[in-house]
Amino acid sequence: MKLNRRAFMGTGVAVATLSAPMVHAASHGKPKVVVVGGGAGGATAARYIAKDSAGEIDVTLIEPSRSYYTCFFSNLYIGGFWEIENLAHSYGKLAADYGINVVHDWATGVDRDAKTVALAGGGSVPYDRLILSPGIDFVDGAVPGWDVSAQNAMPHAYKGGSQTELLKAQIMAMPEGGTYVMVAPPNPYRCPPGPYERISMVAHQLKANNPTAKIIIADPKESFSKQALFEEGWQKHYSGMVTRIGPDFGGGNVTVDPAAMTVDIDGEVVKADVVNVIPAQKAGLICEAAGLTDGNWAPVDGASMVSRMDENIHILGDATNQGDMPKSGYSANSQAKVAAMAVRGALTGSRVFPAKYSNTCWSLIATDDGVKVGAAYEPNEEKIASVSSFVSQTGEDEAMRKATYEESIGWYEGITTDMFG
């Protein structure tokens, strides 16, 4: 295996030297790849480039957090099925085992002409190829009355870590018979089934600890991911606890008052004990700062995840507008492998194969009641298009649901190993 790769890389470098001398001349030695954002997209891309180039490419990963808390599976922590420590991952192996230069700092801007990334801590990092995988930020004013300064009173818990812990603490401290309100986001947003899996997990906690409590969802969307599966599950496990107010009943017309802890849903004011505001989303700020967005998202070419605005910058994951793929950790991980291959091909002349993408999202509804939805994707000229898909069925037996849940745990182990080594 290793011999194979070395022999193969040797050929690749020779080809690169002949066919792309400009690349090497511009970079004074080894080609440099800078990756901004150490999540499912960025960590995977950094790891694959470092691993598969076997020292031929310098890889720098810029990520402010020293521990990465996955957003996926954070709902299971809220439901009591997963420990917070098991959501946390270190960048140690990427640095020690893969030789990646891990820089814990904020990337504040990109000079696309000079090909450098500016750091909040001062200085800048040069690149031959840049990979941006910044995830999401929230659209200003998306929910009137809410901004980031109110996220302690009304947490979003839609970026992993402290917000997740805060939301769970608030749910556990709800008074008997209290009210939890979720303000659900409009499309497109990170993790389409995420808000509804969260509702399931909150209901699971409340059923055990506070069975007379109520859950209200104010939702601007007509329909949502795995809707039939979630609604069947809520009826089966949490009958009478969950009320969803869709757009027909004003679920899209919401204002919040964090000081008073009230939510105004189309004129009806609800006093709540926990308000989970998940605002409308947009690409992580660095994309906008680098001038790579069109509207809220960064458009990319599905053949290699390269920006449609800069041929030296690839963009991954939630921040992109790529076509049919959902914004998910799985998608970002899948896209990262295509981008890593394209970047290696461009910098070292290694072989580049046609892009293939896939995604599967598992959700837990109750104990041992797991469901999933997934699709395979391939790029065309216009976008990344779905070529086949599947979804769990209503009325599946308990054994299949349990197997699906266990499979999701296997996936968590698999993808986090794929990201962090």
Added chain:
Amino acid sequence: MANTSGLFMSVLGGAALVLGVAYGWTARDYRIAELDALTERLAQVERSNADLADKAEQATALEARLSTLETELATALQAVEDAQQAETAPAVVPEADAETVLADAGDPSFGDPAKGEQVFGQCRSCHQVGQGATDRIGPHLNGIFGRRAGAHADYRYSENMQMMGSDGLTWEIDTLDAYLENPKALVSRTRMNFAGLKDPQDRSDILAYLRQFSASPQNIPEAAPTAQPREVDLAPEVLAIVGDTDYGEYLASECKTCHQQDGSDKGIPAITQWPTEDFVVAMHAYKRQIRPHPVMQMMAARLSDEEIAALAAYFAQTE
């Protein structure tokens, strides 16, 4: 008068004293006699008890003797019967022997090998048994009875399986039965990704079937090799494709999102180090929707024959 009266009182008093002493002696004698009688009775009872113990011992000895005589008689009768049968129908003898051996395996409800062969169908994509059986995804199962767990040379077992073997786990009817019922309950991180056979009869049948391919105890007839039909009928040229491992490595990156790269198995089976042909057959079985899993069907659906061969070639060589 007073003197007469005094004398009378003295005589009376003396008589009373004599009577009293006499009574005292009498009562003492009476108790001594009674004690003697009780002691005698106690001795009798003790003797009687000793007799009983002797008799019980004798009874046990007699019973043992009787049992021996009965066994000898039964053996003699059986020998006569066998001799008669051997005279009339000698060809039947080996079958009768085989049945006797199976019955001797310890459980009167021991299963039906013919049914077991059918049940074994679900094991066959990973395990071979019979003449010419080799290790595939799982080890071959010839001689499994009496074998130490994880001890078959040349097969790479999970660490847990090896540990269980080192700790003394040996495959006998009861341990195999427990393992087949719930593999991960017995060997928690076994690489065998099989939910288990819940029906005790299925397990008995499958063990009766497998039992035929183990050498011990003696007199198991040589069974025919198991049929090895492939799950999907693949043209020889499809199986003959030599995969491009570099392409396979790229394609495999998609598999590694879920399947553990170190070959461990947590809710999702390990796919490293499969024999190339088994990998190819399995992927085509997903592609044609003969195997049921929706994610795998989706993944396989868009893979060409060359791409499946590339993946098989890559995974066969992973460490």
